[in-house]
Amino acid sequence: MSKEQQIHGLRPIIEAIENGEEISKIYFLKEGNGVLFNELKHKAKQANIATSYVPEEKLYKLTKENHQGAVAKLSPVKFADLEIILETTDMTANPIFLLLDGITDVGNYGAIIRTAECTGVTAIVVSEKGSAPINATTVKTSAGAVFNIPICKVNHLKDAIYLMQAYDIALVGANEKASESVFESELNKPIGIIMGSEDRGINPSTLKILDQQIKLPLKGTIGSLNVSVACGAILFEAIRQRMF
Known part of the structure; x- marks a missing residue:
């Protein structure tokens, strides 16, 4: 998946959820913790976003950037009501x-x-x-x-x-x-x-x-x-x- 189709980092993903971006899945670091990490987990659950808890190697396959323990995949389409x-x-x-x-x-x-x-x-x-x-x-x-x-x-x-x-x-x-x-x-x-x-x-x-x-x-x-x-x-x- 190209970088244009995913977001990495805790705060950017939180902001994406709050702005109504269509996120198909969030990959969390299996051993992740902290206030912002747990806030993102809570928001993902509230928004019914699919999640997966993976080892750090998986996250670094998705991005070489500082992911802070989370990478989100964006959906290419907007879902209808x-x-x-x-x-x-x-x-x-x-x-x-x-x-x-x-x-x-x-x-x-x-x-x-x-x-x-x-x-x-x-x-x-x-x-x-x-x-x-x-x-x-x-x-x-x-x-x-x-x-x-x-x-x-x-x-x-x-x-x-x-x-x-x-x-x-x-x-x-x-x-x-x-x-x-x-x-x-x-x-x-x-x-x-x-x-x-x-x-x-x-x-x-x-x-x-x-x-x-x-x-x-x-x-x-x-x-x-x-x-x-x-x-x-x-x-x-x-x-x-x-x-x-």
Whole structure:
């Protein structure tokens, strides 16, 4: 990551948080301590910024400057406000929203963002914690689509689901154990499609509050698809239903 995309030093990072800069992650020195160090930790927690505690060698790989025990990575995009998007979206146009539950691989993240932009998704919703950062790799694998589609960060994905249901948006989860095929389902309506993480899928407690669960029929011996491929197949089926 270039120096233009990161900040080092305790006070500069504190000021960046206070000025509303989009920080995707802060790396803290594992043995760090002190008044200013602890103040930054507190502000990072308040702002729901992802953190990692690492040895000093890791920090010096990020910067050769005097880091004072902290290096912050900046997000290349500004995140959108989900409530504002919902308030200004024409629901009669049957919009599609995409919610990502714990996608941690930046390559998959970028590929999903690219497909979402190509299929006219209104906005992507991710949780503050447990999601891949938007970094140079994400930008590259999305082919720059991260700059063309609103991405909303929320404290908890469940809160976003309840909010969207209040707007009469049907929340549809991709689950390989579902009984209903995506090709049998009704997707030509305002929907939010939820894709789960690469290893565990959608959180079981989240599945319980969804309106519908769908699966892609698989004919081979392998039991699941890469999440970005599965997401693309479902999004294009939703587009097909809107066209015919």
